[in-house]
Amino acid sequence: MIPDWLAQDSSSVPLPAPSNWGRSGFVEKTIDNAAHFLKDTMVNETVARRNGLLQAIDPRVKLITVLAIIVSVSIMRSPIIIWGIYGFTLLLAVASSISLMFFIKRVWLFIPLFSAFIVIPALFNVVTPGDPVWTAFHLAHSYDFGPYHIPDTITVTRQGVLTAVTFIGRVSASVSLAVLLTLTTLWNDLLQALRVLKVPRIFILILGMTYRYIILLVHTVYDIHVARKSRTLHYGPTGSEQRWVASRMGYLLKKTYMISQDVHNAMLSRGFSGDVRTLTPSRIQGYDYAWCIFVLFICVFSIVLDRTLVPW
Amino acid sequence: MKKPIFDLSAVSYRYHTAIPAIEGISISIQPGESLAILGANGSGKSTLLHLLDGLIFPNSGTITAFGKILTEDKLETEDFRHFFRSRVGFVFQNPDIQLFCSKVYDEIAFGPLQLGLPEREVVKRVDDVLDMLGISSLKDRTPNQLSGGEKKRVAIASVLSLNPMVLLMDEPTSSLDMRTRHWLIVLISELTKAGKTIITTTHDISLVKQISSRVIVLGEDHRVLADGTPHEIISDHELLHRANIIHEHETDTFGYTRKPEDLPNEKKIIGFPHSSANKNE
Ligand SMILES: Nc1ncnc2c1ncn2[C@@H]1O[C@H](COP(=O)(O)OP(=O)(O)OP(=O)(O)O)[C@@H](O)[C@H]1O
């Protein structure tokens, strides 16, 4: 019934040379990264599901108050106050059962990217003139390019350091606040909270669907990859792997298009008519009001303190 | 005789006007009927349900639903759309298509909300359905975090919350475990008792007796091969074989009594209970 070759014992297949073992190609790494990203979003959700200070606050209230603190930070001038706010975010993280190490790592991963190009030049008297703190090097003479003046001694200035410290503080406080918001809120609740900023319902529905189907597609890619891996005996040259990826991408695009049509049908079938209706979100409670008052106090107090420390 | 809910006369449908999926089908479906559409892969079962749900429209022939001819224009009018969508619910074959909201709870609330039910009613329905299907613990999950069978259950829940009088279900028992499958069979018979019209597709003959009082067999030429009671259909082996639903040697429709030595027919499928592919890892 079955062909002869199928009935044969496959243990007669010779073992390949060891150099081919365990080599993972470019595709493999990329897809592993995608899978890692997926896992990461799951981690996000687990934090949002814990019991903690920020998790208990209504997402809309949380969104507005976090934005209020970020705006306050942006108008502050005193590095002491700004770093104070950063310290405050660390306290919030602890109160929301987020591991401090995890939180700090997550925030500081972004900051060098954001600030390196702005902060390093700002340290020097070329950009920020002022009292020298440390002399970097001497030039033969000073230069003038139109409005720009380059002095003959390049120094790090006290004002430059202050600017840099203020800037980094502002960025880290703001990023921390944004990370706190996203870590402690379920993605879906955060989307719904956008309603308070007058984002239209249909837009929120589409955002939610996009997120849902991106993850579905990543799963699909992963499944295709695993299916191929289980049939791969050894990896070919990178070129062939790339061709394979390209062909799969074409397939995925087609699949995306088909999914979008089918999903539209599924929405029509359940009465969708272009105008989405959603449940009114739950009431804002006493706890939320208390949090609002607390945040308002923090903002006003720190701005007043900031203006007394740096009164210009 | 009551007025039929659906009345199809000489309906044909081709995808991209070239790939035939349904050919000259004329049937009528009475209220309260439980109808199973039986057919091999690709015979046009899903297409037929899409036609009945007014998602695609015949290339030739007409479909009458609730006494009105179903057309794209008619379904664009607010009144008829509301009338039709609140009465007909469709559980898609692929739950990933059906579950487009980002949370199970919202998914089940979507239908009743679009039909403009008052919120208190919507919340009650969602809670009841979650309870009935034993999926309350999943209500805050996103569909991406569900298993295949759980997705199927949520898909069924999201349609039941509409309380449709006509329920179209495309392969409802696929990817369900035995217990959930049994539960679904019980649910379908209870819904039938409550007077709902149930139209299911399947290629699983052991199911049709349990969930239907009438069976339509679609052939591989996309036409109706037979229309009768489950008993008549299941006992007609020649017919089932012609529709490619059973194979010659499957005498017992509930068990697979093939013997390896009498498998000369090349059309037969050889089942490998444990695929060796995943052992290579
Ligand atoms: N979107 C599409 N584009 C083109 N052809 C299609 C499309 N969907 C289905 N077909 C074709 O139409 C025919 C009927 O398909 P249909 O999905 O209705 O079959 P089915 O009976 O539901 O099969 P299954 O048991 O596999 O679900 C098949 O030949 C199929 O290849």
Ligand SMILES: [Mg+2]
């Ligand atoms: Mg189908």
